Amino acid sequence: MMFPLPKEDKKVSPYFVFYLMHAAQIGVGILGFERIIAQSAGHDAWIAILTSGASIIGLIWVSYRILNKGNNDIVAIHAEIMGKWIGGFFSFLFLFYYLAYALIVLRSYVEVLQVWVFPEVSHWIFLLIIIFLSYSYVSGGFRVVTGLSYLGILYGLPLLFVKIFPLQYADYGNLLPILNASPADLFKSSKEMTLNFLGFETLFMFYPFIKNAPKSEKWAYFGVLYSIFIYLLTAFVTFVYFNLEQLKSTIWATLTLWKIVDLIIVERFEYIGISIWFFIILPNICIGLWCASRGMNRLFRISQRSALRIFCLLLFIISILLTDRQQISVLHDAYSRVGFYLIYFYLPFLLVLQFIIMKVKKG
């Protein structure tokens, strides 16, 4: 067999998909997504979170149909459907998509660090530290990455309680009138929101690493539901706290919310919040890097560790070259456009293609 399945002792239990799914979806986007979705739909944008969340659940259903049938990762499925060369080419594109995912999270987080905490430290230092740390986790294998996702969610929980502080200044009238946005605005807003759910495509790479993988489907749904809940809660607090015009000029609304937090021993909660946030974005980078290096290992005859080293170096070089906000936002737009077409058009297309080709092969 060209693409052997991983050994049993490298796999994780099905319920870990909950953590992996959720950890992959919540990244740096949540620090400032409110402004983007409110730009078209205003305070009604919370509806967009629900609609785009629902569409993601549908897409996960599609993903599981593809994966259950192929019973392997995307590289093997591509090879099976489109043959060695064309399939290999598409898988290769997938690798870079995963790498871009890690890159975006990494670079955006470092940008936040620079603006909010350490304006006088140049970015390569943070990049070096984070990439080195990610390297040491990813080289520990998939089980370590899974454990990291679990811890990331656990460490992030206290940040939910902090939402109580801005609620003291809440003006619930902000949400009125409900359903004032036109369907077109809501659609636009849901489209923007979808990008915050990106990350679940990593499932296509780690699927074979789950014990009794078809059983994990419900955990994937739970993971997404939890993400929807987190996004809804965050958006709700932000919308009642900020005036709409004010929100539109705030780059990181969730971060700015923390400015009102008043703890006895801490004057600036943002510093603590941003530090805790590191444990939420670290799994993102690790999952992205793991997927990319694993794919490299499947496509070419090189070990995953050497692939990982190459990618880490690549990640370091590219993120050093991205120096200002403009470049980061260009990269972000490009990535989200690719992601959008990938999940809404390519995945269903792949499902249909797989169905037809399997039928033909059988016949």
Place this chain on the structure above:
Amino acid sequence: MKINNFLWCTFIPLLLAGCIPSTKILEDIQLVQTFGYDYVNDDEFEGTAGSSNIPPGEQSLPVNEVFTATGKTGKRIRQKMQGEAARPIVVGRVGLVIFNQELAEHGIENQIDSLQRNPSIGRKLLLVVSKEKAKDIIDSNYSQSDSVSQYLIDVVEQNLKQTIPEINLHRFLVHYYSKDADPFLPLIEKQGKHLKVSGLGIFKDDKLVDTISFGDAYIFKILYEKFRRGQFEVELSGGEDVSLENLSSKTKISVEKKNGKYKTTFKVKVSGRAMEGVNLDLTDKKTIERIEKAVEKEITERAEKMVKRFQELDADPLRIGEKARQRSDFNRKEWKEQYSQMEIKIEAEVHAVQSGIIE
């Protein structure tokens, strides 16, 4: 491989040890607590930073240090101040910002922008407008305190709870950005060796357009937000003074739209205990009713007068527009046209109980 990893883990942190950003030790920095802006001319303004220093020694009291500089931008001013300071100036703990009235009349957009842009400035920051020069307020001695900055912050903070609406940088920004409301700020002035809060400054966009007195600021607070623990004094028809204490109030603003015409009603509900009625029988039900009527009349009249004034100025610090916006048939253009002539009704309902520990 194991050893290799171990070496990496040791060496990289060692290499990065030199990259620690400069640490900020409290004794080695100049922590600014209050900041003041004064008007110089249309291009320039004067900035004053007030901070306190505790000199070494067991019994030593804090010494006030004030820095002043003039410039076109906040950055330039800070740079100039740094020039005369012995230690690096840090703004992370600014608690109060004072705008001089003259500057506020010319607009405070630049200053607000730089305050909200700076990540190290909190959102609980207090903003006030001063009658005197902000520099004179920061750079003087008050009878009650060791640290001037702390005294200024305490006076304003205490008043925000009791007599004027609670407003900080966050609230100000919410009003400032809103298309359907205008901001307001507390007004302070110096009186001898004291500082006092003397009313409210009403803004239209970023410019100060009017000020209201301390007594009216209280009416404003009743209309603006729900609160408990207050005090209100009225004169009865017979000429006796009565005060209503432990006041709690709640106001509901409702905006109606009929045939394209807006109409606003303030429903004010106040309850409290009648105290200190000289020569009055506070156990008598009739007297209590008289007091209730008098307070109702007083609140309604003064509130109506104040709201009229806001309409004349075309400013909306009570955020009636925000309430109107929450209607699904809201039309901003119509609202803007009608606001200054719109009918605004005040309905006050006062409930008083007799009180005191003697009968």
